[in-house]
Amino acid sequence: MNSISENIEIIKNEIKEICNKKGMNYDEITLIAVTKTIGIMRIKEAIASGINDIGENKVQEIMDKYEDLKELSNFHLIGHLQSNKVKYIIDKVKLIHSVDSLSLMDEINKRAKKAETIANILIQINVAREDTKFGIGIEELDSYIEYASKLDSIRVQGLMTIAPYFEDAEEARSIFRNLKSKYDELSKRDYGNIEMKFLSMGMTNDYKIALEEGSNMIRVGTGIFGKRIYNL
Ligand SMILES: *Cc1c(COP(=O)(O)O)cnc(C)c1O
Numbered sequence: 001m002n003s004i005s006e007n008i009e010i011i012k013n014e015i016k017e018i019c020n021k022k023g024m025n026y027d028e029i030t031l032i033a034v035t036k037t038i039g040i041m042r043i044k045e046a047i048a049s050g051i052n053d054i055g056e057n058k059v060q061e062i063m064d065k066y067e068d069l070k071e072l073s074n075f076h077l078i079g080h081l082q083s084n085k086v087k088y089i090i091d092k093v094k095l096i097h098s099v100d101s102l103s104l105m106d107e108i109n110k111r112a113k114k115a116e117t118i119a120n121i122l123i124q125i126n127v128a129r130e131d132t133k134f135g136i137g138i139e140e141l142d143s144y145i146e147y148a149s150k151l152d153s154i155r156v157q158g159l160m161t162i163a164p165y166f167e168d169a170e171e172a173r174s175i176f177r178n179l180k181s182k183y184d185e186l187s188k189r190d191y192g193n194i195e196m197k198f199l200s201m202g203m204t205n206d207y208k209i210a211l212e213e214g215s216n217m218i219r220v221g222t223g224i225f226g227k228r229i230y231n232l
Contacts, residue, residue, distance in 0.1 A: 004042060005049035007224045008033075011207075012050070015218075018211045029211070030198070032076055034221030036061060037228045040068045046224060047072050053094070055219050059085040066092050078160075078200075078219055080134045083107040091115050097122045097160040097200050097219075100134045102147055105154065112153035119153060122160040122200055125182075127175045130164055138182060149191040158198035158217075159183050169206035176201055176213035183214070 002010070011031060019026040032055040033046045043054060043065070054069070056062045057079025066075070074094040081089075081098050089096075090111040099105055099121045112119035123144055126135030136144060141159075148156045161179050163172035180199060187196040202210025204223035211218065221228065 001226065004045045004224060007226075008046060008049045008051060011220060011223055014208060015211060018208060022212060024211075024216075028216055030217045032078070032200075032217065032219045033224050034078065034203075034219050035065070035225070036079075036221065037230060038221075038225050040065060042225060043069060044072070051224075055097075055221075059088050062089050062092055076219075086111045090119060091117060095120045095122065095157065095198070098124045098134065100124045100136055102144070105144070105148060105151060109151040109153045117153070118155050120155050120157050121148075122158045122198060123148075123156060124160045124162075125179060127161050127179050128164050133162055133164075135161065138178070141182060141186075145186065145189075145191065145194055149194055152193065154193065156194045158196050158200065159186075160198075160200035160217075162203070163201070163206055163210075165205060169209045172206045173209050173213060176206075176210045176215065180214040 015029050016026050030053055032053045033051045034055045035043050036057050053074045053076060055076040055078040062075055075092055076095050076097060077089055077093045078097045081104060083104050086107045108119045108121060124135040125138055126133050127138055148154060159179060163175045166172055183196050183199050198217045199215050200217040201215040202218035204220050207218040207220060
């Protein structure tokens with residue numbers, strides 16, 4: 001089994017290769033190490049190997065790890081966020097990837113204002129319309145953008161999706177392509193607090209396909225740390 005630093009090296013080389021092939025700029029790709037269930041020591045190992053951004057899917061885990069890692073890494077909330085927990089992470093995360101309701105947007109706006117900050121968010125899209133996943137339908141996106149444009153303590157910085165798991169990741173390609181095309185369309189519009197800067201798509205199984213289709217932010221857990229062990 002590879003070490004954490006070897007895994008990161010492999011992934012970075014793959015990102016570089018795809019960037020070269022596709023004429024993309026490697027420096028514009030963010031590799032988020034997904035650290036759910038992973039302990040501080042191993043996360044620090046990843047940081048020492050060149051990781052600057054870590055992703056957690058639970059508010060509680062961000063709170064548990066924040067003090068140890070706040071000086072070393074940016075935190076991303078990538079999992080479903082309940083409105084009543086926004087207050088705990090509003091001043092701790094660089095980006096909330098999982099905004100999937102107008103009421104959540106309102107709450108984030110309210111808490112950001114109170115904390116005298118601007119919250120950076122992505123809107124999560126359930127492109128494949130899976131019942132088991134959060135996210136809005138792609139056809140709802142325009143109304144979300146419109147709504148967000150009226151909230152002055154949030155800044156929409158892009159879109160996020162989780163593709164269904166396919167044995168053959170090629171099957172996710174059309175999903176990524178679909179979202180990239182919407183992202184490009186929105187990039188052309190001009191709203192003050194809406195900017196298409198990050199397209200967060202691609203995980204261990206499908207990040208290469210996602211990058212080929214224009215993702216600039218990938219979220220990789222297993223590919224860096226190995227299989228997760230859940231203590232339930
Ligand atoms: C767990 C998780 C990932 C990483 O999944 P891997 O398959 O381990 O790379 C990415 N995004 C989200 C939202 C996750 O919850």
